[in-house]
Amino acid sequence: MSVQLGTVAPLGFDDFPPDQWLPCMRQLGCTVVQAYRNTEVTVPLQQMRDAIAASGAPCDSVHGVFGEQFDPSAPLESARRFAVDTFKAEGELARELGGSLVVVHCSTIRRDGVSPKERAQRVEQLRKSMLDLGFFGQQINVRYAFENLPAYHPVGSDMVELADILKQANAPNTGICFDSGHANMVGDPAQSVLAAGERIIYVHLNDNSGGADEHLMPTYGAMDTVGIARSLHEVGYDGTLMLEVFYSVDELRKFIDGGCAERLRGLLNAANGRGAA
Numbered sequence: 001m002s003v004q005l006g007t008v009a010p011l012g013f014d015d016f017p018p019d020q021w022l023p024c025m026r027q028l029g030c031t032v033v034q035a036y037r038n039t040e041v042t043v044p045l046q047q048m049r050d051a052i053a054a055s056g057a058p059c060d061s062v063h064g065v066f067g068e069q070f071d072p073s074a075p076l077e078s079a080r081r082f083a084v085d086t087f088k089a090e091g092e093l094a095r096e097l098g099g100s101l102v103v104v105h106c107s108t109i110r111r112d113g114v115s116p117k118e119r120a121q122r123v124e125q126l127r128k129s130m131l132d133l134g135f136f137g138q139q140i141n142v143r144y145a146f147e148n149l150p151a152y153h154p155v156g157s158d159m160v161e162l163a164d165i166l167k168q169a170n171a172p173n174t175g176i177c178f179d180s181g182h183a184n185m186v187g188d189p190a191q192s193v194l195a196a197g198e199r200i201i202y203v204h205l206n207d208n209s210g211g212a213d214e215h216l217m218p219t220y221g222a223m224d225t226v227g228i229a230r231s232l233h234e235v236g237y238d239g240t241l242m243l244e245v246f247y248s249v250d251e252l253r254k255f256i257d258g259g260c261a262e263r264l265r266g267l268l269n270a271a272n273g274r275g276a277a
Contacts (some may be wrong), residue, residue: 003232003271005030005264006060006242011048012038015248022055024252025243028261029268032060034242035097039065045096052097060240061101061145061202062094066108072129072146073107073122073155080125084132091133091142101143101202103177104133106156114154122155127169134171145177145202148192150185150213159183159192163199175201178232179244181208181215184223193231200237204244205267217245217255219263229270241271 007025010016022033033052037043052059064070064087072087074080090102106126114122126146133144146166149156156162159176166174178200183189185208193200205228207221208214218225229241243264247255 001238003238003268004032004240005268006032006034006240007057008036008063008242008244008246009033009052009055009057009059010036010038010246011051012041012043016246017249018051019054020249021252022051022057024249024256026055026057027256028243028252029264030243031057032240032242033057034061034063034103034240035059035094035099036063037065039067045093048097059094059097059099061099061103061242062090062097063103064090064105066105068108070105071108072104072133073126075118075121075125077125080129084129087129087133087144088136091137091140091144094142095140100141101145102137103145103147103202103204105153106146106149106162107153109152110154111152119154123161123165126155127165130166130169130174131171134169134174137173143173143175143201145175147177147179147204148182149179150182157182157186159196163196166199175199177202177204179204179206180218180223180225180228181206181213181244184208184210185213189223190227190231193228193235193237197235200232200235202239203232203237203241205241206244215245217247217260218243218267219260225267226270229267232271233273237271241268 007030207216
């Protein structure tokens with residue numbers, strides 16, 4: 001299997017009409033989609049299916065819901081269990097849409113940090129959630145990819161630690177969703193890939209300047225995106241490079257006219273070991 005380009009499939013967002021948005025991403029070379037819902041509105045299952053089918057690109061995954069109430073590292077056990085049950089339902093949704101993977105945020109936001117005691121507790125709670133979701137995923141043939149996060153999350157920003165928690169859990173059907181933009185906010189993304197290695201089972205590819213989570217189109221920010229692609233090839237990654245960007249349709253058309261597809265093709269070649277742009 002070779003690395004392929006994917007895109008967010010925005011569902012339920014007025015600013016991102018999928019019937020216009022997804023064809024633009026197809027022109028940029030994307031061949032699969034990740035369902036990304038607006039959780040502030042109810043998007044019926046059939047509406048999601050219809051939007052994905054109309055795009056002509058199959059769904060390979062779902063971006064799991066995230067926020068304060070969906071925290072798999074929550075110290076309160078009832079809160080952790082609620083998050084796990086929610087992500088089990090997300091796994092079932094992925095199957096309904098034709099996908100086989102759910103992206104999970106490891107923890108909620110704590111901009112002021114947490115105490116060492118709470119952080120240790122959160123690491124243990126996350127490990128338990130990995131076990132719960134991994135064995136559930138094995139039952140329904142869905143993998144759970146735990147995403148590396150910016151440093152204002154109490155757990156998940158350190159790729160080495162995240163890989164180690166997964167190793168300790170030793171749960172089936174689990175791995176890392178490597179987010180290049182998040183990694184660039186805390187260190188060297190290409191080195192993070194090498195550190196996590198085969199634990200990476202999905203990739204969110206986006207660019208930034210290093211100071212904020214800007215979700216820029218890859219190759220249009222300050223990151224060495226070709227270096228990241230080469231590192232992914234070095235560790236044997238053979239999945240999706242999912243473009244997690246949120247431009248308007250008009251902006252996407254400017255990218256198309258400006259030769260963005262060729263630049264993205266260069267990244268894809270590098271990730272597949274065929275050189276770079």
